[in-house]
Amino acid sequence: MRNVERLCLAHFWVAFGAFLAAAVLGTWQMWVRSPLGADVGTPGQYFMSVTAHGVAMGYVLTTFFIMGFGYFVAVTALARPLPGKAWAWFAFWMSIVGVIMTTVPIATGSASVLFTFYPPLTGSPWFYIGLVLVVVGSWIWCVLMIVAMAAWKRENAGRPVPLAMFGTVANAIMWLWTTVGVAAELLFQVIPAALGLTQTIDVGLARTLFSWTLHAIVYFWLLPAYIAFYTMAPRAAGGRLYSDTMGRLTFILFLIYSLPVGMHHLLMDPEHGNGTKFIQVLLTAFVSAPTLLTIFTITASLEIAGRLRGGRGLFGWIAALPWDRPMVLAVGLSFVMLGFGGFGGLINMGYGMNAMIHNTSWVTAHFHLIFGGSVVIMYFAIAYEIWPRLTGRGYTSLAPLRAQLWLWFIGMMVMTLPWHWLGLQGQWRRVANFNYADPIIAGWGPWVIVSFVAGLVLLASALLFVRNLLVLHLSPQAAIARPLYALAVHPPQRVPAALNGFALWNVLVLIVMALAYGYPIAQFAIAPSPSAIVHRIE
């Protein structure tokens, strides 16, 4: 453990620094679009902020946190030093250069294309090249994770890989698979257009390639939360993991089913027929399988802990759980938000029903609840859990940690519930200033103010989070209280090769991707969409 603390802390502080900046921007946006800030800021500033908020939360916070957490897991779960540490630092600095190259054009307003690009709108080439550097940096991390697991398996032939590492490598492999889409779009379509080498762009193909990445990237963000559910929550609650096999199966199901479903982001697009859209809806239904298995397995694990602490009756174990421990509190709050966010997703994937809420605040509420809520609150819990191990210091009191988690939960719920209601009424997305004089929009004003107030609560929570981590750096030295990773009810002795490696699953992913994306992409080779003129934003 001794040689990666600085590496992990460097990644986490970049992640949480970007998170704090983006939280401030998010709150500013809520103010500007509410009746209170009707004349504040110009549309240019607003869309610059939306781009920065999306890039920081979606690309910087996530990628750096996942890389830092991966290095931590590779060292602690495998109990061996990290192979290729020099490469890890090289990947870190390359990603930092990438972030800077992305941030400068955003700040000068020459990349206000939002984090989803929207060709034929084209930003500064530095913006896209910066993102490519961050992705390449994360690819190096993926290779290091795979190499670490392979080395461990050589040294421990036949023994099951620790579940935490198995999940981390599943995440790395999924990330390698999914970045193929955005890399192809950037390298072959968007960057040549941004550099002026091409004057036109095939928008249908660009959107389809981006959709290849657009869904599995949210599972790339989500998997660390699931690793914490399976390998940290049971131990923190004082119980055992109900089933280790289900953990492995969940990560495998995520690998297979999160990749071929990206086109459900294009249900309302004119470049695909509804036959391929129905296949995507059916596959998306199976993406809910790993999540549904997880909520049962983890609730069962918590039930074990609750009953061991004296919980009686059908639900007595809930009250008996140690809710004073941040990890346990975070898992509870995360599951509540996962319920509401999952419900939003169920409606989104409703084939024809997607037309009811596509590109409305319902969708914004969905991904703020699932990513911003249940995943990011687990990022907090993971940070609180491993910070003592990284710094060798202990918390003097857990109260501020719990307060921060509660504030985040309350802020997220109060912000997003009105959005569901406004989304059903047709409130559309990415609006710099609403025309509150319009009778239909006037009714939304009070709810937007409610969401803005919740935004302030979230900002307070974000500030408190960074404060809690900083204070820990200055607290007194303390021995680590208890081991981190959970034991299963039946620790696995031997596990089929299929549940200990990814060879089989990579083949299956190749087959499923060919079946799901083969025809939709081939269609652009057979009959390309008429190209559109590039609209440069400088």
Added chain:
Amino acid sequence: MHSDQPSASDSPFEVADEVDEAALARVMRVVPLGAGVLAGAAVALLVLGYLAIYLLVFIPRGTIG
């Protein structure tokens, strides 16, 4: 928080936990029932909500094709 000696590593193989096997066996006789009922009720509620919104909000707004 109950503390034991700082472990060289946190790998699950090396460090047992303070869960007593007999107590675990007793608990395991009833365990997934509470979780099953709670999670099952939650998922059933979600699906009922989905069907309700499908029939009461989506369909009345007019067919779409």
Added chain:
Amino acid sequence: MTELHPEMHERRILGTELLWAFGVGVLVAATLSMIVFTALTMNINPPSNVERIDPKALHLSGEFAEHNLGTTVAADGSVTTRVVATQFMFVPRCIAVPQGRRVTLRFSTPDVIHGLLITGTNVNTMVVPGYVAQVHTEFTRSGDLLMPCHEYCGIGHSEMWATVQVLPEGEFKPDSEGKVSCAQR
């Protein structure tokens, strides 16, 4: 009670997981069957019309020429509304549609990606340069509705919206050329 044989114990755990998976599978199947049922009986699909058109020459096309936009009632009584989504307005700015009758809405764009929804209805589609987006629906409630552009299309995105007047059967009267335009209110 002594420790049961671990093998039987682990199989029981996986048994409960399988039971859970089956139960949840039934619920997920219920959601999918509602989708398939309404697709088969009420022709409900996401709007899908893969019809290519060159955005660079859209204003030269006949169908999407300036004077041909808006709502037209054809000889066979079918109602078709053509709208162009361009930076930063819908042309025409106000469209009139009948209540309770089948309507085909056709959208296209000469420049960047737009998108639209009509508040309170299921009309929703992306408008991608290179394609004609087509939505078939019927409007169940009359009144003035809002049709904003819901996809980022540039600095003027927030000001891009149109009005939809859903006219009851009596008020929806095409002129001599079959055109119906918004009542001035």
Added chain:
Amino acid sequence: MSEPRISEPHVLDQPWRVWATVTVLAIVIIGVILGVVVIPVVQGRSAGIDAYTAICRALGILPGSPAEPQPFDRTPSTPVSQVTWTPEVLQILARADPERGRAKVAEVCVACHGEQGVAVVPEVPNLAGQSGAAIYKQLHDYRTDSRTHPQMSVIAKALEDAQIADVAAYYAGQPKRNPDPATLAESPAAIVRLVELGDPARNIPPCAACHRPGAGGPIEAPILSEQDRDYLIAQLKMYASGERRNDVYGRMRTIAARLTPAEIAGLARYYRAGFK
């Protein structure tokens, strides 16, 4: 705990490999059968569309929904402008030579537009530093009578595409004069708001959304800074009345019709000064 007997992994692996592949393929095949065959064919039958057409429409090979007859339209094309920004046109603009343009300008344009692009008389627009694409479009519209002017129509008809591009490149290269700082301060807040925020209530986008270079708006949108005030007022009034109609899809006609005369005058004074 006795050393666990490690059985060969591949023995346990066979069922996994079979079962996993079977379930994954089964799910995709069910999706294909339902989505591409059953639903389209059943929907097609209710709309009198044969099975083959319905399946092709579900796969996006034929246009239209499997459940609806496809409307057709034979309206003749009557465009308000013949300019289409195809790669070939952009290539002509890219390869335009300002030097050849200088010769043609000296021969034809200097009398009214001035050698540096500063108009000699107020009714004539300044062209110094104007966007090449904007000049190209207007000259092309004069040539195709999409826009008419006693002198310009005649002059434009004598120019080839390449010459139009050269002239455009020449004037685009001319340096813009610095705006008079005093005039900057005069613009009232309402006018600056129209330029920066637009007016959502009247559906008016910010002027800067198209007329600030690099805002990502339409390519042919001209740069308005340092235009003569009366010229701008005249053009906005012509758009409002519909007398000038070479703006594709009536974008400027729609906006100009909704501006009050005071706003038209205020905007003209703002752009006379050159925007920040």
